[in-house]
Amino acid sequence: MSLRKTGLAVIGVLLVAIVAFWAGHTTLVPPQSESFSTEVSTVEVTKGELGRTITVMTSVERDTVPLVANQIAGTVTHIGDLSAVSQGGILYKVNDVPVRAVVSQTPFWRALTVGSTGDDVQALNRCLSDLGYGTNPESASFTQVTAAALRSWQKSLGMAQTGEAAFGELVAVAENGQSLVAKSDALYVGASMQGGEKLLSVSSGSPSFVIHTSEAQAKLIPTGTILRVHAGDKTWEGVAGEARASQDVAIPVTAADGGLLCGQECAAVPSGQNVTLFTDVIISNKAAGLIVPLAAIHTDAQGKAHVIVVDGENLVETDVKVVTIANGLAVVEGVAEGQRVQVSGATPSSPAESSSPDENSSHEGS
Numbered sequence: 309m310s311l312r313k314t315g316l317a318v319i320g321v322l323l324v325a326i327v328a329f330w331a332g333h334t335t336l337v338p339p340q341s342e343s344f345s346t347e348v349s350t351v352e353v354t355k356g357e358l359g360r361t362i363t364v365m366t367s368v369e370r371d372t373v374p375l376v377a378n379q380i381a382g383t384v385t386h387i388g389d390l391s392a393v394s395q396g397g398i399l400y401k402v403n404d405v406p407v408r409a410v411v412s413q414t415p416f417w418r419a420l421t422v423g424s425t426g427d428d429v430q431a432l433n434r435c436l437s438d439l440g441y442g443t444n445p446e447s448a449s450f451t452q453v454t455a456a457a458l459r460s461w462q463k464s465l466g467m468a469q470t471g472e473a474a475f476g477e478l479v480a481v482a483e484n485g486q487s488l489v490a491k492s493d494a495l496y497v498g499a500s501m502q503g504g505e506k507l508l509s510v511s512s513g514s515p516s517f518v519i520h521t522s523e524a525q526a527k528l529i530p531t532g533t534i535l536r537v538h539a540g541d542k543t544w545e546g547v548a549g550e551a552r553a554s555q556d557v558a559i560p561v562t563a564a565d566g567g568l569l570c571g572q573e574c575a576a577v578p579s580g581q582n583v584t585l586f587t588d589v590i591i592s593n594k595a596a597g598l599i600v601p602l603a604a605i606h607t608d609a610q611g612k613a614h615v616i617v618v619d620g621e622n623l624v625e626t627d628v629k630v631v632t633i634a635n636g637l638a639v640v641e642g643v644a645e646g647q648r649v650q651v652s653g654a655t656p657s658s659p660a661e662s663s664s665p666d667e668n669s670s671h672e673g674s
Contacts, residue, residue: 350618350648351601359594360634362528366537366561368583369516372489372509376415379476380405384499390488390508392579393481395438396461399488399508402501405477406465410435412480420473424450431480432473436461479508487511487579515577517561517569519548519587526557534590535561537569542576544569548589561587595632597639604649605630605638615643616650623650 382403390399398406410416412431420429430448437445441457455471462469481488488508495507517537519529529535533548546569549560563569570577577583604615605628617624628642643649 349651351604351651353598353600353643353645353647353649355597355645356599356639357594357596358592358599358632358634358637358639360591361588362525362591364519364521364525364529364587364589365584366517366519366535366587368577368585369518370511371513373512374506375481375488375508375510376479377503378402378407378501378505378507379503380407381501381503384495384497384501387490387495387497390490392485393488395484396435398465399479400495405467407476408478409481410478411482411484413482415480416473416475416478419475420450420478422450422452422455422471428480429454432458432478476503482510485579511579514568514574515570517546517585519559519561520554520556521559523557526551526559528591529559529589534593536588536590537561538586538588539570539576539578542570542573544571544573592632592634595639597631597641598643598645599637600628600640600643600649601651602633602636602638604651605640613640615640617643618648618650 380402382405384400384402385404386398386401386406388398388400393399393409395409395411397409399409400407410431411434412428414427414431416428416431418424418428420432425448427448429450430446432450433443433447433454434445436443436454436457439461441460443454443457447454458473459469459471462471488510491507491509494505521529529548529551531548531550535546535548537544537546544563546561546563549562551557551559561569563571568574578585600615605613606615607613612627613630614625614627617626626642628640631639631641633639
């Protein structure tokens with residue numbers, strides 16, 4: 309056999325050996341098993357307080373009745389602050405003539421001048437006295453003293469100093485600080501007055517409280533939901549009534565017994581137009597206790613709730629009672645503070661390596 313043929317034979321033998329070795333190795337060595345285990349996290353059971361509220365605005369609504377008709381012809385040149393009218397305050401001006409408020413139970417129905425007598429004159433004397441012009445507040449007579457005081461008041465307002473009160477310049481209001489409602493489409497700067505216009509109204513009767521909201525938000529406030537309405541330093545607890553459809557969804561708010569929300573404290577309700585009050589809607593009452601994530605709680609076919617407590621290498625299914633739920637967390641009974649519960653259903657390879665919740669996170673619902 310030639311040298312060349314001998315070499316080829318040797319190479320062939322080596323190739324066969326290599327192939328046989330590779331085949332045997334891949335056949336005899338078992339493949340590495342692929343792990344499908346899911347890494348899970350555990351959280352520590354902690355003490356805290358949960359509760360969920362949302363904040364909405366409650367509108368204060370009142371019936372109104374006309375106060376007085378305008379008696380001065382011309383153009384409206386000014387509108388005063390009508391939210392809390394004070395004694396002698398300017399309501400509005402027509403041709404720069406100020407129409408003023410006077411606290412009186414008797415309407416001003418005529419011009420007042422020296423020699424006039426009556427309850428309306430006494431109200432004017434009382435007003436001038438309150439403003440510091442030195443009249444007798446108990447006098448029902450328009451005297452020279454009244455005329456002199458009135459001229460001083462007119463001077464301070466930049467008016468002609470006539471010493472008389474022309475009809476239409478004085479408007480009787482029931483009390484100091486009373487809120488008036490302007491007819492917005494009639495009383496505005498630049499409006500033309502002919503006389504006889506009903507420009508101002510006053511609130512009448514008890515206030516009512518209504519939440520105006522969207523259909524989506526109304527679903528969070530079913531009939532009977534507990535509400536807390538805040539007015540200054542007063543807080544009234546009430547309930548939501550049955551929603552009614554209008555341009556939006558209107559939900560009346562009453563006391564728990566169906567009575568007036570503000571009860572005997574309605575004087576604390578702010579007066580004026582478009583009054584709204586911050587209101588807490590109690591979605592779930594606050595409850596203190598042991599808190600776990602809602603994702604850690606499982607229920608069986610009978611509706612019983614349980615969690616998986618991780619105790620070293622052991623997983624212990626533990627029944628719990630859910631007290632309240634808010635923002636993905638739950639207050640439960642049946643576990644102990646400091647225990648760790650499993651958040652997912654897979655088995656952790658090492659509980660010590662599982663993650664814990666952010667210690668800075670809050671357990672209290674908004």
